[in-house]
Amino acid sequence: MADEVWLVRHGETEWSRDGRHTSTTDLPLTEPGRAVAATLRRRLADEEFSLVLTSPRERARETARLGGHPEAQVDDDLVEWDYGELEGLTTEQIRETYPGWTIWQGPVPGGESAGQVSDRLDRVVARCRATGGRVLLFGHGHCLRALAARWLELPVAEGRHLRLDTATISVLGFERDTPVVLRWNL
Structure with missing residues (x-):
């Protein structure tokens, strides 16, 4: 069982900076986003991970690379919530x-429902829990907030209570046998 799951939201993109919902559009990091993502390398340098996964989107993969983890395996289940026509x-x-409107309560015409997001993130949670040691995940704002809710065995919509800024680190784990948030939005 994973001791801890570390979550890293990708660095800033033009759309994240401007508050535009970004799921399937594959945007690069801005220069400030690249600079902040590069600080992750120092922050993660002394940590060992048995498994490192990333969303297939360029912004997450670039954050993983700049953060010192170019070997991160792509996991399609870590993509951002599909905003459909709201992209x-x-x-x-x-x-x-x-x-x-909020993403947590929809509607999301042409995109993913909360149930669909929950199903795919439950696969990520199961994969993390089946891995010994620490796991590191590079992903996206709404996806990682929803994943944290599922880690806590709550509905996806409870992720609305967990603000997550770009290029931050959060850590999930256990207190005895209970899943908990150990650190958030660092």
Whole structure:
């Protein structure tokens, strides 16, 4: 069983900087995003991981590389929540059509439901729990927040309580046999 699961959100992209929802659009990191992601190398240097996984998206893979883990294995289940027709829009733009909208409560026309996100993230959680030692995951804001909720055995929507900034480290683990958040948004 994994002792800890370390989560790293990718560095800044133009769309994350501007508050635009980004799932399938494969954007590179901005120069400031690359610089901050490079600081992860020092922050992760003394840590050993038995398994390192990354989303297949360029922004996550580049963050893994800059953070000192170019060997990270691609796991398609770590992609960001598919925003469907809402891709590239800001929350304010989406709320013009869907007042009060959040990703956590939908709708997400043409995208993934919370149930679909939960199913694929449950596979990641199971893979982590089946691995001994520490696991390191490079991914995306909503996906990693939802993954943390599933680690805690909560519905995906409870990820709404976990703000996650770009190029931050969070750590999940256990207190005795209970899954817990050990550190968040560092």
